[in-house]
Amino acid sequence: MSEFLLNAHRGEGLAELSEDWLGSIDPAGTLAFLRIFASDASSPLRSEPDLAAEMGVAGLWLKDETGRLDLGSFKALGGAYAVAVHVKAAQEQRLGRPVDFAELATEEMKAHAGDLIFACASAGNHGISVATGARWLGARSVIYLAQSVPEDFAERLRGCGADVARVGAVYEEAMAGAERDCREKGWVLISDSSWPDYVEVPRTIMQGYGVMPTEAAGALDDQGICPSHVFLQAGVGGMAASVARGLRQAWGAAPKITVVEPYAAPCLVESLRAGRVIQVSGPVPTQGRLDCKEPSMVALAALARDADAFILVGDRQAGATAERLGRAGLPTTPSGGAGVAGLQAAMSDPAAREALGLGADSTVLCFVSEGPE
Numbered sequence: 375m376s377e378f379l380l381n382a383h384r385g386e387g388l389a390e391l392s393e394d395w396l397g398s399i400d401p402a403g404t405l406a407f408l409r410i411f412a413s414d415a416s417s418p419l420r421s422e423p424d425l426a427a428e429m430g431v432a433g434l435w436l437k438d439e440t441g442r443l444d445l446g447s448f449k450a451l452g453g454a455y456a457v458a459v460h461v462k463a464a465q466e467q468r469l470g471r472p473v474d475f476a477e478l479a480t481e482e483m484k485a486h487a488g489d490l491i492f493a494c495a496s497a498g499n500h501g502i503s504v505a506t507g508a509r510w511l512g513a514r515s516v517i518y519l520a521q522s523v524p525e526d527f528a529e530r531l532r533g534c535g536a537d538v539a540r541v542g543a544v545y546e547e548a549m550a551g552a553e554r555d556c557r558e559k560g561w562v563l564i565s566d567s568s569w570p571d572y573v574e575v576p577r578t579i580m581q582g583y584g585v586m587p588t589e590a591a592g593a594l595d596d597q598g599i600c601p602s603h604v605f606l607q608a609g610v611g612g613m614a615a616s617v618a619r620g621l622r623q624a625w626g627a628a629p630k631i632t633v634v635e636p637y638a639a640p641c642l643v644e645s646l647r648a649g650r651v652i653q654v655s656g657p658v659p660t661q662g663r664l665d666c667k668e669p670s671m672v673a674l675a676a677l678a679r680d681a682d683a684f685i686l687v688g689d690r691q692a693g694a695t696a697e698r699l700g701r702a703g704l705p706t707t708p709s710g711g712a713g714v715a716g717l718q719a720a721m722s723d724p725a726a727r728e729a730l731g732l733g734a735d736s737t738v739l740c741f742v743s744e745g746p747e
């Protein structure tokens with residue numbers, strides 16, 4: 375089961391969201407930060423000839439984000455970096471001079487950062503990134519979890535140094551709690567989504583994700599390969615928008631880029647159809663990380679320009695793909711493997727194959743965005 379949509383706005387974007395908030399991808403700042411606090415080592419890029427043959431394409435490369443910074447997903451690159459950028463600006467304002475990331479690692483700087491409190495709502499990976507970034511920099515974090523989030527995840531966050539606030543029955547209520555407390559207490563909201571008066575932090579997070587396309591394009595360029603197709607899974611769209619923009623910088627219009635969403639949460643597809651950000655409703659998919667009912671405004675604006683197509687995939691397809699990736703030695707979740715599920719869905723949809731020029735000659739790049747839970 376799948377549904378395919380060609381992007382009629384490719385190249386120009388949406389009239390109502392004409393501002394290009396994302397801009398060019400430049401991973402230099404994120405890499406400088408990671409070099410000091412964690413590791414700027416690339417994640418692996420795996421060539422999977424057997425999977426490619428099974429799926430009926432000439433080549434398949436998987437960017438393996440399951441071990442990124444030992445935090446289990448690509449999200450490690452975003453929230454932590456946004457925290458660091460804020461701390462850096464705060465220290466520069468306090469001292470009245472520029473400060474680099476190496477200086478932020480000193481005990482004196484960390485002691486001053488102890489007054490800063492960062493908050494976000496999370497159902498998973500983003501909270502771990504924010505909590506870890508705050509811990510690295512000596513700041514504090516409060517992660518808002520809905521009651522539906524299991525207690526062992528709350529424990530994992532506490533292990534990363536966060537305080538956990540249980541607010542509301544669902545993610546949206548936890549998010550409202552985080553926003554309210556930030557407003558009232560002067561804390562800093564680190565959301566991975568964006569809306570009209572909240573752009574800078576999510577933009578920084580997406581710049582953090584920009585490490586991925588830079589690494590992937592560099593590794594493939596070294597082998598003389600420019601993939602013909604790319605499939606990118608999306609929740610609010612931050613990852614897909616950042617990767618698509620980075621790959622367009624590397625390869626221009628050459629790869630056909632398709633964004634993959636769950637059937638139960640097609641927030642980008644429906645917003646694109648409406649020409650503006652809208653909310654969708656639907657059940658909770660097993661592709662839980664992709665269960666976002668409203669897209670990031672910045673991501674929607676960027677993807678309206680950069681993505682060639684969108685495809686919706688069902689839970690059964692995403693689950694089967696995750697199992698297959700596990701058998702290939704790349705254990706992941708239905709969300710982590712959803713890009714590959716999108717490739718499979720497109721291959722079995724004649725209209726999608728035709729529109730994308732996808733077939734036996736195609737060389738495909740996907741991102742496995744998290745390890746198993």
Ligand SMILES: Cc1ncc(COP(=O)(O)O)c(C=O)c1O
Pocket residue numbers: 447449498499500566607608609610611612613614663664666709710743744
């Ligand atoms: C593992 C994984 N993959 C993909 C996504 C989608 O990212 P975005 O919400 O930026 O579209 C998420 C979001 O949390 C995620 O955790």
